[in-house]
Amino acid sequence: xxxxxxxxxxxxxxxxxxxxxxxxxxxxxxxxxxxxxxxxxxxxxxxxxxxxxxxxxxxxxxxxxxxxxxxxxxxxxxxxxxxxxxxxxxxxxxxxxxxxxxxxxxxxxxxxxxxxxxxxxxxxxxxxxxxxxxxxxxxxxxxxxxxxxxxxxxxxxxxxxxxxxxx
Amino acid sequence: xxxxxxxxxxxxxxxxxxxxxxxxxxxxxxxxxxxxxxxxxxxxxxxxxxxxxxxxxxxxxxxxxxxxxxxxxxxxxxxxxxxxxxxxxxxxxxxxxxxxxxxxxxxxxxxxxxxxxxxxxxxxxxxxxxxxxxxxxxxxxxxxxxxxxxxxxxxxxxxxxxxxxxx
DNA sequence: CCCGTTATGTTATATAGTAACCATATGAGG
DNA sequence: CCTCATATGGTTACTATATAACATAACGGG
Numbered sequence: 001x002x003x004x005x006x007x008x009x010x011x012x013x014x015x016x017x018x019x020x021x022x023x024x025x026x027x028x029x030x031x032x033x034x035x036x037x038x039x040x041x042x043x044x045x046x047x048x049x050x051x052x053x054x055x056x057x058x059x060x061x062x063x064x065x066x067x068x069x070x071x072x073x074x075x076x077x078x079x080x081x082x083x084x085x086x087x088x089x090x091x092x093x094x095x096x097x098x099x100x101x102x103x104x105x106x107x108x109x110x111x112x113x114x115x116x117x118x119x120x121x122x123x124x125x126x127x128x129x130x131x132x133x134x135x136x137x138x139x140x141x142x143x144x145x146x147x148x149x150x151x152x153x154x155x156x157x158x159x160x161x162x163x164x165x166x167x
Numbered sequence: 168x169x170x171x172x173x174x175x176x177x178x179x180x181x182x183x184x185x186x187x188x189x190x191x192x193x194x195x196x197x198x199x200x201x202x203x204x205x206x207x208x209x210x211x212x213x214x215x216x217x218x219x220x221x222x223x224x225x226x227x228x229x230x231x232x233x234x235x236x237x238x239x240x241x242x243x244x245x246x247x248x249x250x251x252x253x254x255x256x257x258x259x260x261x262x263x264x265x266x267x268x269x270x271x272x273x274x275x276x277x278x279x280x281x282x283x284x285x286x287x288x289x290x291x292x293x294x295x296x297x298x299x300x301x302x303x304x305x306x307x308x309x310x311x312x313x314x315x316x317x318x319x320x321x322x323x324x325x326x327x328x329x330x331x332x333x334x
Numbered sequence: 335c336c337c338g339t340t341a342t343g344t345t346a347t348a349t350a351g352t353a354a355c356c357a358t359a360t361g362a363g364g
Numbered sequence: 365c366c367t368c369a370t371a372t373g374g375t376t377a378c379t380a381t382a383t384a385a386c387a388t389a390a391c392g393g394g
Contacts, residue, residue, distance in 0.1 A: 006303060032391085034341070053381070068344060073382065078341095089256040090311050092350090092381060107296060109305045124299040125292020129274060129314060132291040136173060137319035138276045144257050144313040147296060152304035199360085201372070220350070235375060240351065245372095259350060259381090336394085343388070350381070359372070364365105 005048065005098055005118035006109075006151045014098070015045040021100055022084050031082065036065050040075040041084055041096060050093035050110070050117045088117060090146045107145035113154035172215065172265055172285035173276075173318045181265070182212040188267055189251050198249065203232050207242040208251055208263060216282045217260035255284060257313045274312035280321035 022041060026033040033041075043056055053072050061067030076094055079085035084100050087093075088108060095117045099106070105126070106119040126143065133140045150158060189208060193200040200208075210223055220239050228234030243261055246252035251267050254260075255275060262284045266273070272293070273286040292312065300307045317325060 006305070032341080034390095036342075066343065068342095069382065070344080070384090071342070074342080089313070107299065109300055109303060109307070111305075112308070118303060118305070120296075120299040120303070122299075125295035125312070128291035128293075128295065129287070129312065132274065132287040132289075133276055133314055133316070136276060136285060136287070137322070138173065138278075138285070138314070139317045139322045140276070140314045141279070141316040142314070144311060144315070145292070145296065146256070146311040147300055147305070147307040147309070148311070149300070149308040150306045155304070155306045199371080203373075233374065235373095236351065237353090237375085238373065241373075338393090339391085341388100341390070344386085346384085348381100348383070350379100352379070353377085355375085355377105357372100357374075360370085362367100362369085364367085 006116060006153070011046075011048065015042060018045055018084065018096065018098075018100065022082070025082060025084075025100070029082075031078075036060065036071060037075045037078050039063070039065060040072065041079055044079075044085060044094060044096035048096070049115045050088045050091050050095040052091075052093050056094070086119075088146060089144050090148060091115075105143060107147065109151070110146060110148045111151035111154050112148055113150055113158070116151050118151070173278075173283060173320070178213075178215070182209065185212055185251065185263065185265075185267065189249070192249060192251075192267075196249075198245075203227065203238060204242045204245055206230065206232060207239065208246055211246075211252060211261060211263035215263070217255045217258050217262040217277070217284045219258075219260050223261070253286075255313060256311050257315060258282075272310060274314065276318070277313060277315045278318035278321050279315055280317055280325070283318050285318070 019038065019042060022033055022038070025031075039060055040056055043059055044051060053069070053076060057067065057069065057072040060072065065071070076085060080087055080094070083104070084097050085094050086097055086106070086108070088095055088110065090110060098119055105123050107124055109118045109120065111117070125145065129143060130140060186205065186209060189200055189205070192198075206227055207223055210226055211218060220236070220243060224234065224236065224239040227239065232238070243252060247254055247261070250271070251264050252261050253264055253273070253275070255262055255277065257277060262275075265286055272290050274291055276285045276287065278284070293310065296310060297307060
């Protein structure tokens, strides 16, 4: 469930479910979820936040898989291509998709304090963006929508420190 | 103003007007539009598309201004800080603001064929994004909204080559 | 089993951004 | 005018992110 990334949940279950979904997807499309690709997805699912490509690379390298940049970028290209990983442009980082439905184009909420990343359900504001583009004669192929701010926990912690902030 | 970047317009005029606005803004806020800063803004206004930091740097370097990376990043930090330049996260590049009103947070339309970048008027979809964030308890501080696709001209050119594309 | 395709391994390099330090210029106050 | 505090610019060195190009290995259909 995309909007629950900020809330507690059964983590090992959400990893297993998504890996299973990726297996199914690859089988159905004659694609190969190779060891490197699978492990990268597992690592991102386990982290449950955005990770830099080189952070992931260091981890798979320490496990005996490839340790050179092209290895991780190829795996990330594959996983983003099938929609199980998203790139966060604002962070030059990557995050596992929490709701891998075909063709969805979510918006992201990025906590600047704890680096948690949550997807919004649906594609909020996409209608208004499409309308603005149509007005300009622009044909949208992809949209990047990333909100940076404070997640519920970090927002509460900030307020506890400085209780006179605006709402 | 902002939504006309894809349309023909008096270019030298829009450069002069924006430079003048920057002068006024800096005078009013006791900031200094130094030669480097001014020239960077002029270059971006003249290009009328997103440019990489190092592209701008090469140009100012060839004109006798600084030629090392910190020079350009400092100028870009200043100009983005006062809102006359925007960073395009998707491209790791920078573009002059075409409608420098205080505090505006526009969306961008990026042509993947010709690299033109236009701002949308207002902040389309911001309401829906705010609503989704509120639902999740997330406090938005900044939002990145960038649409990639084809500008009117390039879209028309593509269609001329392959007239059976979907609308 | 062979062969074409796909994936991985490896080297080298391109591109983007920052830290740290010193020099210079500017403007406020004496 | 002088001097001091601060803002800005110059320079070196470095970190972080990403890709090009080419060789090797694995898979999967004939």
